[in-house]
Amino acid sequence: MKARMFRTRIKFCGFTRPGDVRLACELGADAIGFVFAESSKRRVEAEEARAMRQALAPLVDAVALFMDNPAEQVRDVVRQVRPSLLQFHGDETDAFCRSFGVPYLKAVAMGDAPAPGTPGAERGAIALHARYPSASGFLLDSHGAGSSGGSGRTFDWSRIPVGLHKPYLLAGGLTTENVFDAILATRPWGVDVSSGIEAEPGLKDGHLMRRFVEEVRRADCHTD
Numbered sequence: 001m002k003a004r005m006f007r008t009r010i011k012f013c014g015f016t017r018p019g020d021v022r023l024a025c026e027l028g029a030d031a032i033g034f035v036f037a038e039s040s041k042r043r044v045e046a047e048e049a050r051a052m053r054q055a056l057a058p059l060v061d062a063v064a065l066f067m068d069n070p071a072e073q074v075r076d077v078v079r080q081v082r083p084s085l086l087q088f089h090g091d092e093t094d095a096f097c098r099s100f101g102v103p104y105l106k107a108v109a110m111g112d113a114p115a116p117g118t119p120g121a122e123r124g125a126i127a128l129h130a131r132y133p134s135a136s137g138f139l140l141d142s143h144g145a146g147s148s149g150g151s152g153r154t155f156d157w158s159r160i161p162v163g164l165h166k167p168y169l170l171a172g173g174l175t176t177e178n179v180f181d182a183i184l185a186t187r188p189w190g191v192d193v194s195s196g197i198e199a200e201p202g203l204k205d206g207h208l209m210r211r212f213v214e215e216v217r218r219a220d221c222h223t224d
């Protein structure tokens with residue numbers, strides 16, 4: 001009969017406009033994501049992200065998202081944007097991810113069932129901890145290994161690895177309609193959303209951001 005003892009953290013991802021960043025902070029986002037993955041419709045240049053970073057309120061994290069970007073690009077973003085967290089969606093190794101001296105989240109592709117022996121197949125808790133010992137946590141997203149995220153699709157939450165002892169963020173197709181149920185079903189450390197708070201790719205909708213935060217808070221206050 002108890003409500004949760006902590007609040008679910010909220011990461012809003014894929015910003016392209018400083019005004020949206022300012023509003024997201026006012027509404028209660030804990031982290032704001034900037035996408036540097038080559039294939040993304042929300043991709044921004046380091047200079048644009050740097051301007052948006054200046055719109056961040058205190059105590060809100062700036063997260064830089066990559067997918068198999070060259071090390072030189074990651075270094076350039078770290079130098080110009082000063083993110084507090086990195087997020088890697090590709091086949092990056094632990095050594096690569098930690099080499100920038102910034103804490104990182106490793107995204108895990110939960111969208112398909114890869115062949116045994118491929119990197120995506122190693123999704124069990126023990127394998128993930130062994131493969132990414134330096135990760136601050138994991139981000140479980142709906143894309144398949146090798147494909148881009150931010151698709152607005154959910155994945156089968158029953159496939160979340162049992163026994164993860166690092167914090168994890170639930171991502172993939174979360175919306176104002178399903179985030180309440182998603183939190184009660186999976187009890188994540190945090191939730192991450194892009195498409196579900198957008199009018200179109202990269203353009204955030206203030207009403208949807210507000211409703212999303214309200215739904216997360218409603219889940220946190222829910223008693224079983």
Ligand SMILES: O=C(O)c1ccccc1N[C@@H]1O[C@H](COP(=O)(O)O)[C@@H](O)[C@H]1O
Pocket residue numbers: 012013014033035037039040041042043065067089141148149150151152153171172173174192193194195196
């Ligand atoms: O947002 C993108 O364009 C993107 C590109 C490449 C890898 C990851 C990407 N986004 C991440 O996916 C989650 C979930 O997105 P959605 O809510 O399903 O649209 C998003 O929050 C980013 O972390």
